Amino acid sequence: ESRSRSLAANINSLDDIAEAAAGCTRCPLYRDATQVVMGEGRPGAAIMFVGEQPGDQEDLAGRPFVGPAGRLLNRALQDAGIERADTFVTNAVKHFKFEVRGKRRIHKSPNAGEIEHCRVWLDHERRLVRPKVTVALGASAARTLAGHPLAVGRNRGTPLTWADGSAGFLTVHPSALLRLADAEAKRAEYRHFVDDLAAVRTMIA
């Protein structure tokens, strides 16, 4: 505890956070994950996106949202007129949680305790990036930012205030769109997601 407090006192840059988080053992997820995956983007970004946790490809690459969900996010950002390079993209939980099925590593959602233990790293990222608006992608991000569970369906698409008083916004996680089987529903949900992102753009204008 005193070691982590003294580390925290010396965190003044994104590199400092990455260095401090690299050896994180605050929850058991470090044991099976390849590495910590920290946020990435412009330090003074107006928009911060918070996902759930790294996926299989992110765990291997050490970078957030580089797999299928990341490609969908990139396309939706482009369609909403937002440059990913102008944003900061991170996750509520920095280690990949999974179960092995055959040769595949299947994503498992982090529990409330894991989200809580990891919040310290997200807090440092938010303190240093200082976005104008922090966008939760899905329920895990909403939980950590709101400090309590928040239903995505009923709270998406309009400006919110997070627990720390900062400007917020909630929309779906791109992985939820990838899971939709029906092509028509998928198109409609994608359009809804892009509309939400376009609404975020008006919040920083």
Ligand code: URA
């Ligand atoms: N899903 C997430 O929530 N985050 C990633 O970085 C990748 C997939």
